Amino acid sequence: MTNAAASRPTAARPGISPGDPNVASVRYQVTDVDRAVAFYTKVLDFKLEQQNGAVIAIVSRGPLALILSGPGSSGARPMPDGRRRLVRAVVAARPRRA
Numbered sequence: 001m002t003n004a005a006a007s008r009p010t011a012a013r014p015g016i017s018p019g020d021p022n023v024a025s026v027r028y029q030v031t032d033v034d035r036a037v038a039f040y041t042k043v044l045d046f047k048l049e050q051q052n053g054a055v056i057a058i059v060s061r062g063p064l065a066l067i068l069s070g071p072g073s074s075g076a077r078p079m080p081d082g083r084r085r086l087v088r089a090v091v092a093a094r095p096r097r098a
Contacts, residue, residue: 029084
């Protein structure tokens with residue numbers, strides 16, 4: 001997508017958030033965010049929750065949220081030792097009651 005609407009963030013649906021303790025989140029580094037979104041939404045029936053152009057998108061299916069990070073995202077930067085990340089799991093846990 002190269003039109004102006006594709007570069008604007010889309011609104012997330014209420015209740016779906018990578019920080020929600022009821023949602024399992026995995027972050028994938030992808031080379032083409034639009035292509036990854038098309039694959040997950042059209043082939044695997046995920047729902048697009050949020051997209052910020054070609055930088056990052058969040059798709060979900062049930063309690064699983066995938067964060068699709070493109071080459072321009074912060075997750076694409078090398079780690080301090082020079083290695084690159086391929087996958088990063090994001091785990092949110094409920095605080096324990098005292």
